[in-house]
Amino acid sequence: MKIGILGAGISGLSIGKMLSKQHDVELLERHSIHGGIARTKTVEGVAYHPVGGHCFNSKYPDVMDFVFNEILPKDSWHQVQRNAVIKLRGEEVSYPIEYAIQQIHEFAPELAIDITRDFLSAEDDKVYENLEDWFRKKFGNTLAENYFIPYNSKIWNRPPSEMSPAWVDGKLPIPNKESFFKGLISNESDKMPHASFYYPDTNNQNTFIDKLAEGLTILTDFTVNTIEKKAKKWLINGEKEFDLVISTLPLNILPHLIKDTPHEVLNAADKLRYNKVTTMFWETEETERTWTYIPESYNFFHRYIHIGSFFKPKKNYSMSEVVGEKTREEMIENGKKDSFLKRPIDYNVSEHAYVVFDENYDSATTTVKKYLQDIGLHTLGRFGEWQYYNMDVCIKSSLDLAQKINLA
Template identity: 25%
Template sequence: MLSSIASTITGKESAPKQAQTNLEVDVLVIGAGPTGLGAAKRLNQLNSASWLIVDSNETPGGLASTDVTPEGFLYDVGGHVIFSHYKYFDDCLDEALPRESDWYHHQRVSYVRCKNLWVPYPFQNNISLLPQDEKVACMNGMIDAALECRVANIKPKNFDEWIVRMMGEGIADLFMRPYNFKVWAVPTTKMQCEWLGERVAAPDLKTVTKNIILNKPAPNWGPNATFRFPAEGGTGGIWIAVANTLPKENTIFGEGGFVTAVDAEKKLVTMKNGTTVKYKKLINTMALDSLVNLIGDKELISWTKDLFYSTTHVIGVGIRGERPERIGDKCWLYFPEDDCPFYRATIFSNYSPNNQPQSSVKLPTLQLANGSPATSDEAKDGPYWSLMFEVSESTMKPVDVQNLLKDTIQGAVNTELIKPGDEIVSTYHRAFDHGYPTPTLERNGAINQLLPKLKDMGIWSRGRFGSWKYEVGNQDHSFMLGVEAVDNILNGATELTLNYPDFVNSRANTERRLVDGVQELKL
């Protein structure tokens, strides 16, 4: 998978490098996504141990990287924006991209498409804007849920029960169940609810009732109500810049960083080109199931059978013309209904004017949005704008991959994101096998066995898929998982992000700094 990503980005297979055998370091870091780079950044800062970071991809970034189409449209690996729970994370990004002109700052403008309406996000706080029948069903459900909450003496056993307990059957049926199935590719009955934290807004019945009476939307909610985005290079540009702050002699990217075997007993990693690296401690950021398969331990492999994940398809569509007024300054949009295959669409051109070609670039029309062929193959000027879509796939939710691009474009027409006669000048489709680490009912049992056992072997497995905790899987979380793994290895510090996700995601976590290897909490 990693080698195919490298060839996709660079457009060619990486050239083999001269093997260096018998390398030896105190700490080896596998993977140069946000977690691996966070670990490398901290190791370089503390300068108290020898270290090396390796990745089979020539370009750092992992699941936070960015691709560029031949026509010049940029697409991230899914919907990424920068918001933060950590001052240390902010400082590292500001060091890598220090100029004010390096960033664009945005107020989130997000909607849910429901009943041919755009309902402001979060949906459950804005049912005042629904048609009357749906509004009544949602309110009845919320009242029933509020009454049930007053007498309930047991916690919800799964995500579905949590939804009904907090929001009622009306919102569950209209939005939460169908949307979350489209995202996670598993039913809500098969998911736990410990991962929720700040990710799902629980509606306040009095506030919702007031908004219905006054017929007004609720205010913005959530940690990403404001966010920033890099001016150049997409999200991947951030991580390239962070990697550039590290000493080159401590990095091996490309063919030389392709891990083919991990001998946990001998503490030896073997690369595809024959290089071997002896380590004292290993920070792993590849997916847990991939890691244990490389180790070959049958007990570890058996535990990974309870880890479920979905594949993410990212589809991009570049369009000629001025950004339509109906699109305006929207950021990302949610789609619970079955008139489109995607669960989320991002107006990626709104994040930065450099996410698409300049108006002076001449491009031919590939097709019209309704599937009709272009009337001419002549290359013409812009301006251009772009949409990025995400579609999930799993064994419980198969996808017609062969027709997914066509179905996505038709879904965009169905939901009025684009018009049938719009000129499409560029398309993009890439599947990421490990897209979402699903918080299923079985997940905690698996990772509570796997992570301590690996640590006993001298392996700190961390990151979006390295520790398999979606609740701490954003870019800031992932980066700090790497930072805190280093502090734990070198100084015995507590890994707060891994072990206390509710705290790091809470308002109590107002500022966190790392000073000379000591975690300093300011509450």
């Protein structure tokens, strides 16, 4: 088949790599370079991620095999141990916070006791009205009110009481009462895949991304304006013809490009919400941390990504993030609150960065996805599936779809 892939980010490149073994594949990318939001930018000789911090590990064996055996060999990566902390009441405690109760007890004993009492007595009936309700039933009121609710209010730019908990599976370490108790009396920690992760030996994620793109036919600077199915063929902008189309374009935009999309589908697409993210790249003091999470309201940054700690050897560079759009001047001024941030180097405001799981999420995504399925247009990736996917899950979704297409 002749297959058109709309978008050459991680998802488009991954499925393009798999399908090009058996099919004639062309990727159409609106930017001048492939890679999407995972691509790095080099400033002063250092590569950083303008949108998020993209590292690699996975619980999926087929993803690990694909990356290490077909794209970039394992000996071209180094492994980094996660060393993440949370700023709480002027102190740093280890992440995840539910395993840091011993540390909290050292500077706030009453808080530690309240967290423990509430966690061990929390009743989880598996029925959740919203994300705030999910936090309270999983972790108890004290931990919810001191960390999960304020932090998630910052990273989603809306109260958790107005959000769905649909995104949390696989994204948060969730201890049960037994593992929480072990954390009180031992060094118990979470077993999430990204407790350690891999980063290219070049200290630049583009090394992996460029290897992923190697050998693929990618047409850059191509903006998709119209999509139409005519005589069992897909036409893109009336000029590109394909037997099959796979879109990684944002789900809120895609239906508006397809000819004769029903109004109810367009209305559903318009209800989908997403957040931009503003990032500033800094030279910093020395740190062994990989991430720092900031739930407290005095600082509008919600986290630091210590990209220099991903490097080998380590360097003193970090990114600060805030959800929404801030000016360069606002970012610099806010950075003055923390002497750890020494010198601002670069600044970026994203377009799509994170999908929002609000009260319209379930019905809107169901309506749009059903329509796309009915017309035979495949959709893929963080924005194509409107999911909070890490890079490895984007690759997994791509591998699964490629296998489905090859077996059809």
